[in-house]
Amino acid sequence: MERYLSGRRLKKYSPQSKYLSILSTGEGEALLLYRGISVHGKWCWRLKQVIDSSFVRKYK
Incomplete structure (x- = not known):
């Protein structure tokens, strides 16, 4: 926003092409999606908890 307001050229946005998605499904389990691979289980939920706790x- 600073660049826009000051009239400078904006940086091109490049979204990530590879990303990890983890969706809690309840009962201490989660669905993990990464690069076309999907896995469901308790270890996915534990990984989500570690990532979320670190972020917070x-x-x-």
Whole structure:
């Protein structure tokens, strides 16, 4: 926004082409999707908890 307001050239946005998605499905399990591979289980939920906790700690 700063670049736009100051009249400078904007940087081109390049979204990630490879990303990890983890969706909680309840009962302590989750669905993990990565590069066309899908896995469902308790370890996916535990991984989600680790990632989410780490993210929240950064902003406390």
